[in-house]
Amino acid sequence: MNQDISVRFVGSAGDGLVSLGWLFAKIIKKHNLNLVGFRSYQSVIRGGYNEYQLRFSDEKVYSVGEEADIIVLLNKQVASLHLPRVNENAKIVYDQDYVDLDELGYPSDIIEKLPIPMKELAKQVSKLSVIKNIVVFGALGHILGLDTELIKEVLEEQFGYKGKELVEVNFKALDLGIEFAKNNNWEKVSKKLKFEKGKQMVITGNEALALGLLTGGLKYYSGYPMTPATSIIHFLTRYLPKLGIIVKQTEDEIAAAGMAVGASYCGARAATGTSGGGFALMTEIVGMASIQEVPLVIINSMRAGPSTGMATKTEQADLFQAYGASQGDFPKIIIAPNDIEDAFNVGIESLELAEKYQMVVIVLMDLYLSEGIATVRKLNLKYKTKRYGILDKVDDDYLRYKITESGISPRTLPGTPKGMHFTGSSERNEKGFSIASTLAGLPETLPIRNAMVEKRARKLKQVAKEIPEPIFEGDKDADITLVSWGSTLNIVREARINLEEEGIKANHLHIKYILPFQKEKVKEILENAKEVLIIEQNFSGQMQRYICMQTAFDIKHHLRRYDGELIVPSQIVEKVKEIVKND
Amino acid sequence: MTERKYKADDYKSDFRPTWCPGCGNFAQWRAIRAALAELEIPPENVVLASGIGCSSHMPNFLNVYGMQTVHGRGIPVATGVRLANPKLTVLVYGGDGDIYGIGGNHFLHACRRNVDIITIVSNNFIYGLTTGQASPTSPVGTLTKTTPRGSIENPLNPVSLAISAGATFVARGFSGDAKHLQYIFKEAIQHRGFAFVDVFSPCITFNKNQTFDFFRARIYKIEETEHDKEDFHAALDLANQRFVRDHLPIGIFYQIENKTTYEERDFALNQGYIPAHEELGLSDEQIEIITKEFY
Numbered sequence: 001m002n003q004d005i006s007v008r009f010v011g012s013a014g015d016g017l018v019s020l021g022w023l024f025a026k027i028i029k030k031h032n033l034n035l036v037g038f039r040s041y042q043s044v045i046r047g048g049y050n051e052y053q054l055r056f057s058d059e060k061v062y063s064v065g066e067e068a069d070i071i072v073l074l075n076k077q078v079a080s081l082h083l084p085r086v087n088e089n090a091k092i093v094y095d096q097d098y099v100d101l102d103e104l105g106y107p108s109d110i111i112e113k114l115p116i117p118m119k120e121l122a123k124q125v126s127k128l129s130v131i132k133n134i135v136v137f138g139a140l141g142h143i144l145g146l147d148t149e150l151i152k153e154v155l156e157e158q159f160g161y162k163g164k165e166l167v168e169v170n171f172k173a174l175d176l177g178i179e180f181a182k183n184n185n186w187e188k189v190s191k192k193l194k195f196e197k198g199k200q201m202v203i204t205g206n207e208a209l210a211l212g213l214l215t216g217g218l219k220y221y222s223g224y225p226m227t228p229a230t231s232i233i234h235f236l237t238r239y240l241p242k243l244g245i246i247v248k249q250t251e252d253e254i255a256a257a258g259m260a261v262g263a264s265y266c267g268a269r270a271a272t273g274t275s276g277g278g279f280a281l282m283t284e285i286v287g288m289a290s291i292q293e294v295p296l297v298i299i300n301s302m303r304a305g306p307s308t309g310m311a312t313k314t315e316q317a318d319l320f321q322a323y324g325a326s327q328g329d330f331p332k333i334i335i336a337p338n339d340i341e342d343a344f345n346v347g348i349e350s351l352e353l354a355e356k357y358q359m360v361v362i363v364l365m366d367l368y369l370s371e372g373i374a375t376v377r378k379l380n381l382k383y384k385t386k387r388y389g390i391l392d393k394v395d396d397d398y399l400r401y402k403i404t405e406s407g408i409s410p411r412t413l414p415g416t417p418k419g420m421h422f423t424g425s426s427e428r429n430e431k432g433f434s435i436a437s438t439l440a441g442l443p444e445t446l447p448i449r450n451a452m453v454e455k456r457a458r459k460l461k462q463v464a465k466e467i468p469e470p471i472f473e474g475d476k477d478a479d480i481t482l483v484s485w486g487s488t489l490n491i492v493r494e495a496r497i498n499l500e501e502e503g504i505k506a507n508h509l510h511i512k513y514i515l516p517f518q519k520e521k522v523k524e525i526l527e528n529a530k531e532v533l534i535i536e537q538n539f540s541g542q543m544q545r546y547i548c549m550q551t552a553f554d555i556k557h558h559l560r561r562y563d564g565e566l567i568v569p570s571q572i573v574e575k576v577k578e579i580v581k582n583d
Numbered sequence: 584m585t586e587r588k589y590k591a592d593d594y595k596s597d598f599r600p601t602w603c604p605g606c607g608n609f610a611q612w613r614a615i616r617a618a619l620a621e622l623e624i625p626p627e628n629v630v631l632a633s634g635i636g637c638s639s640h641m642p643n644f645l646n647v648y649g650m651q652t653v654h655g656r657g658i659p660v661a662t663g664v665r666l667a668n669p670k671l672t673v674l675v676y677g678g679d680g681d682i683y684g685i686g687g688n689h690f691l692h693a694c695r696r697n698v699d700i701i702t703i704v705s706n707n708f709i710y711g712l713t714t715g716q717a718s719p720t721s722p723v724g725t726l727t728k729t730t731p732r733g734s735i736e737n738p739l740n741p742v743s744l745a746i747s748a749g750a751t752f753v754a755r756g757f758s759g760d761a762k763h764l765q766y767i768f769k770e771a772i773q774h775r776g777f778a779f780v781d782v783f784s785p786c787i788t789f790n791k792n793q794t795f796d797f798f799r800a801r802i803y804k805i806e807e808t809e810h811d812k813e814d815f816h817a818a819l820d821l822a823n824q825r826f827v828r829d830h831l832p833i834g835i836f837y838q839i840e841n842k843t844t845y846e847e848r849d850f851a852l853n854q855g856y857i858p859a860h861e862e863l864g865l866s867d868e869q870i871e872i873i874t875k876e877f878y
Contacts (some may be wrong), residue, residue: 157878201877211873217863220667239873244856246666246849251692255659258652258689262632262663265650266671267859270663288653381870385863413859414648414664414671417627422596422643424651425635433598434643434651 003191004057005144006065010082011074014046020133021052022373023158025202027137028056029375030150032198036490037373038064040565043227043311049081058194062494064372066568069189070143072136073099080104086111091143091189093136095119112187114139116180125172134170138177143188147195148178200377205340205369205487206231208376209299212347213271214243217385220263220270222248222256227311228367229273229301253278257285257298265294265423267390267413269351273299276318277307279325286360287326288425290456293401293409295354301365304564313564314367316486317538319514319546322362329453331460333357334514336364336486338471340374342512348383356388357408357459364514366537368566369487394419399430403451407458427452464516472525474500474507479580481529483555485511485536485543488567492535495572502573504580511543523551531579533557535572588623591616596646607758607784607795608638608705614756614764615674615703616645621769624672631674632661634681637712638705638784641676655686658693661700668859669846672772675702680710683719683739693777694748698845701771701778704741705758707786708793715789725792743822745779746815746837752778753818753837757802758785759795763833770835776844783833798831805834812838 007024011017021037028035037054053064067087073079073094079101086092088110094101096115102108116139122132134155141151155170203211210232213221223233236247246263250256256272264270274282279300289296302318304310322334333353337346343365350361391398391410400421402409412419422428426436429448439445471489474496484492489510499506509525511517526532526547532555534544539562548554559575561567594616602608619629629647633639635654642649648671652660657675665673675682682690682704693702709727710716716729720741724733745753752774756764764782771778783798810832811817818837824830846852865873 199878201874203877207877214865214869214873219858219861219863220663222663239869241850241854242869242872244851244854244858244861246851246858248666250659251688254656255662255689255692258656258659259663259666261652262650262660262665263667263858264663265660266630266664266667268667268861269863270667284653285656288656292650381865381874382867383864387863414630414668415627417625420626420646420648422598422649422651424643425653426651431597433596434640437601437640 003059003193004055004061004065005070005189005191005193006053006055006068007070007072007140008068009052009072009074010078011050012046012078013041013044013048013050015050015074016130016133017050017052017074021054023133023154024137025054025373026154026158027146027151028054029198029200029202030154031146031195032200033058033193033195033375034061035202035373035375036061036064038368038566039371041312049078056193062490063569064566066570069191070140072140093139114186116177121176121180122173124176126169131169131173134173135177135180138174139181139186141174142178142181143186145188145192148174150197200375201379202373202375203340204231204371204373205337205343205365206301206371207235208340208379209337209343209347209363209365210235211379211381212344213297213351215344215381215383215385216348216351217269218245218271218351219268220246220260221272222250222259223273224250224253224256224278226275226278228303228370229275229278229299229365231370232273232299253281254285257282257296261285261289261292261294261296264296265414269295269355271297271299271351273301275301275303276305276321279318279321283325286332286362287328287330289360290326290330290332291425291427292423293358293456294423295358296360297350297354297363298360299363299365301367301370303367304562310564312367314566315537315562315564316366316488317542317562318364319542322364323515323546325362330456331359332515333359333361333460333463334364335361336512336514337369338489338510338512339487340369340372341376341378343369344376344379348385352385352388353463357463358389358411359459364486366487391419392416400432401428401430401452403430403455405458406462407455408462409455460516464518467513467516467518469521470512470518471510472507475505476507478505478507478530480504480506480531480533480576481525482506482508482572482576483511483532483534483543483547484508485514488535488537491567491569492572495569495576498569498573499576504576506576514546517550519550522547523553526551526553526555531557533559533576533579535559535567537561537567587620589620589626591620594619594626594629594646596644598643600644601640602637603788605787606637607707607782607786608641610758610761610764611703611705611782611784612641612644614761614768617765618768618772621765622772624772628670629672629674630661630664631676632657632664633675634677634686635712636678636681636710638676638678639681655681655684655689657681658686658689658702662693662696662698665698665700666846666849666852666858668857669699669852670857673700675700677704678711679704679706679708679720679741680718683741687719691744691748694745694750694779696845697749697751697776697842699776701780703768703771703780703782705784706741706781707784707790709786709790711786711789740822741781742836743819746819746822750779750837751776751839751842752835754780754835755833756780756782757798757833758782759799760833763804767835774838775840776842783831801829801831802833803830805832805836812836
């Protein structure tokens with residue numbers, strides 16, 4: 001594995017952990033390093049136990065890792081709770097005025113203690129308690145060998161708008177931290193990373209997705225607050241007056257999805273976002289938009305369920321909810337983005353597919369992908385999307401729901417003369433008129449019903465032709481094939497690379513498109529595998545069962561995690577060794 | 584009289600109404616078309632969204648951009664339509680079960696939100712399409728298939744609710760008086776802000792209590808009284824009287840023009856943006872503004 005460094009901040013809600021992690025990520029990013037970060041937290045507004053882990057390198061970083069090179073303990077309570085998570089060779093930064101590691105039973109022989117009176121030092125320059133975090137950054141900068149000028153540039157960028165004075169305070173606090181570490185002979189970390197001034201972005205998955213949606217022509221977004229989807233609406237709202245789009249907080253998720261359908265019906269590209277509980281409410285609209293053939297993008301950022309479940313914990317357990325959303329037999333598109341950069345791409349792709357095929361597209365994010373942060377270098381924000389299938393002018397013989405070979409019918413938007421038609425949630429004829437009331441069951445109506453069901457189904461076949469093949473990496477003749485889906489791509493990638501370093505050849509099949517599903521390709525890969533292990537963040541193996549349903553291939557081995565925390569590469573490596581050893 | 588640009592029949596589709604002969608919905612169907620013709624609104628600029636129920640079949644029978652949504656969701660869908668393209672005239676049409684029952688939450692929030700849409704409720708005090716069950720407006724004691732010993736719930740007073748919740752135009756009509764309905768609908772369409780019209784509309788098949796004769800014996804027109812429709816408290820008093828006396832006022836209970844609409848407050852719409860028509864994607868300037876925080 002390449003050289004990388006992990007830093008873990010441990011604090012309580014109210015310690016400013018989010019902004020602290022974000023600021024530290026910006027410092028790292030400024031050194032042109034690659035970074036992945038994730039905050040593990042609880043559903044409380046004050047107190048509690050939270051961790052923010054950031055891992056960075058001058059090469060690609062796949063996951064936040066398991067161990068930490070540096071652990072920063074921000075208060076006594078969390079220091080005590082953190083004890084079981086401490087790993088060998090960790091440098092532990094803490095405030096000795098408040099925390100006594102020996103008293104708490106920290107293993108002195110395997111860790112390096114780095115006490116620093118962060119609060120006392122911060123008091124020398126400011127009354128603001130958060131300044132202690134900047135003192136810590138100074139000390140960390142010293143042991144990581146970071147460039148002080150680059151750190152100061154970040155501080156200036158972040159606090160400059162609040163005035164010169166605050167920037168100066170931050171600089172002084174930073175210098176105090178550096179001085180302290182130097183004077184106390186804090187040893188630098190042994191790993192050496194290449195620095196230069198960098199210009200890449202650091203961003204969360206939800207924000208990348210939102211940028212993708214905007215690039216893809218988003219004009220209307222509605223939502224009802226629900227973790228972990230809420231930060232999408234927060235981001236979009238922030239820049240509202242400059243974007244010319246509507247962002248609407250609604251009375252419930254049914255209204256959020258319903259309004260998005262109304263806006264989309266008028267031609268405004270529309271999306272709505274929620275988590276599993278809100279998605280459950282939206283399902284009636286999934287069916288409605290599907291039969292109306294109005295484009296709609298729904299984001300479901302999954303969290304641990306059922307019901308309220310664990311609001312701040314991650315899970316991949318809504319696959320069947322998305323697949324089965326709404327009554328009846330009709331096609332829909334389901335995409336699970338791979339990582340933060342891919343969330344941007346899916347933002348564009350989902351709106352385009354929805355409009356092109358007049359279908360509902362469900363984007364399955366999860367808490368890890370939505371809230372995780374990463375440096376990204378390749379977001380094509382200048383991408384120019386185009387319109388699909390909208391007629392400006394029609395003749396008297398216009399049929400909104402014309403039966404076509406592709407299944408896609410011509411569409412007019414309100415305001416278009418002669419384009420008036422009826423868009424119903426009931427089954428209809430080509431003109432749009434309901435065949436569900438006085439025409440239902442008539443001999444002449446039966447073929448119309450069949451033709452409409454089949455027309456809608458044909459659209460999914462068209463979509464299947466344009467989506468890329470599943471990701472398949474590694475040696476074809478590997479000892480084992482790892483299977484994953486959605487947000488865990490990079491975690492499993494890291495495991496595969498680690499396995500190879502240990503001499504175990506593994507390859508990796510990753511599913512992003514759940515519907516349409518590339519079953520022939522998936523089947524071919526699985527049938528050629530020596531062993532197959534599927535890795536999922538749920539209890540019952542939803543993707544494993546789904547693959548079996550689609551391909552009749554029953555995957556033998558599985559690794560499932562459902563305690564709410566992330567699957568880690570070492571779990572996968574261990575599991576693979578078990579399987580390969582038994583062969 | 585100069586010839587009108589549109590006739591009421593221009594708003595009629597080729598699909599003949601499927602309602603029971605004698606249904607109160609026919610009068611509303613005619614009144615909506617007549618009001619649109621009178622106001623010379625091009626059919627292509629009208630969107631009418633309904634929910635589920637007998638009355639919600641309405642958009643099938645109109646030559647406008649008609650939408651039938653799912654049960655109770657006409658209001659949110661219509662709200663989305665209006666916000667995406669405020670050049671359109673947007674109506675919601677549904678029944679008492681649809682809009683006061685399953686869609687009650689949306690009704691409440693539409694009133695306070697004051698989006699410029701018109702909501703018409705064909706109130707027949709019963710669930711008709713499902714063959715006769717109690718609705719949110721069925722009076723205590725109503726005998727239906729789900730209340731064979733008489734309804735034990737107090738009914739909702741939709742007019743009073745709408746005034747309290749912040750609707751800026753609140754009226755009631757009667758399907759037995761199509762001319763008067765046309766007048767109310769015309770006023771509602773012209774109103775700036777959320778307009779709500781409850782229509783006494785007898786179900787001739789499943790409701791033997793609230794019949795045409797029942798209403799004819801009790802209604803009187805508000806505009807023939809001294810009522811000041813801009814007076815909030817007077818409007819509320821008038822709305823609440825319905826349940827103490829057997830006199831049922833029809834007409835405009837409440838209307839104020841000085842309250843800002845949602846569209847006037849929205850940060851995109853009040854700058855003249857029409858989201859449905861805006862260019863797709865981001866400009867260089869927009870990219871710079873929204874990505875600054877990530878650098």
